Each structure stands twice: as structure tokens, then as C-alpha cells.
Amino acid sequence: MKLKEIRELSDEALAAALNDKKEELMKLRFQQASGELQDHTRLRQMRQEIARLFTILRERQLNPDSEVSNE
Numbered sequence: 001m002k003l004k005e006i007r008e009l010s011d012e013a014l015a016a017a018l019n020d021k022k023e024e025l026m027k028l029r030f031q032q033a034s035g036e037l038q039d040h041t042r043l044r045q046m047r048q049e050i051a052r053l054f055t056i057l058r059e060r061q062l063n064p065d066s067e068v069s070n071e
Contacts, residue, residue, distance in 0.1 A: 001049060006056050018053045021046060 001017070009017065025046045031037040 001052070003052060003056075006052055011057075011060065014053060014057055018050065018057070021050045021053065025050065 006014070006017075025043070028037060028043050028046060032040070032043065037043075
């Protein structure tokens with residue numbers, strides 16, 4: 001997901017996306033532990049996407065009044 005796409009999501013959608021990404025990361029870790037993981041770069045990408053989601057959530061917590069206009 002691109003940063004612009006993440007910013008357009010509602011708070012509920014952000015939380016749902018975060019849960020999905022965490023589950024996918026867990027599955028990737030299990031695959032790595034069992035030796036089934038083929039694309040090891042996917043782990044890093046997933047961690048970065050989770051960090052982006054957390055960053056946007058934190059920005060919204062710190063600035064609840066400021067709405068970013070994407071027009």
C-alpha cells in the first residue's frame with residue numbers, strides 16, 4: 001500500500017488492514033521457520049507496511065482535529 005492510499009482509509013479500515021498485515025506477517029514467519037518461505041524480502045516489506053500503518057494511526061492520535069485534504 002502506498003502512503004496516499006493509507007491516508008485515505010478510515011480509522012476502522014486502518015485497524016482492519018493492520019490486523020490483516022499482522023496475520024500475514026505471522027504466516028510468513030511460520031513459513032520461514034519451516035523452511036517453506038521462498039521470498040525472504042517479503043518479511044521486510046510486511047514489517048515496513050505495518051510500520052506505515054502504525055505511523056498514520058499515531059499521527060491521527062496526535063492531531064485529531066486536522067484532516068488532511070487529498071483533493
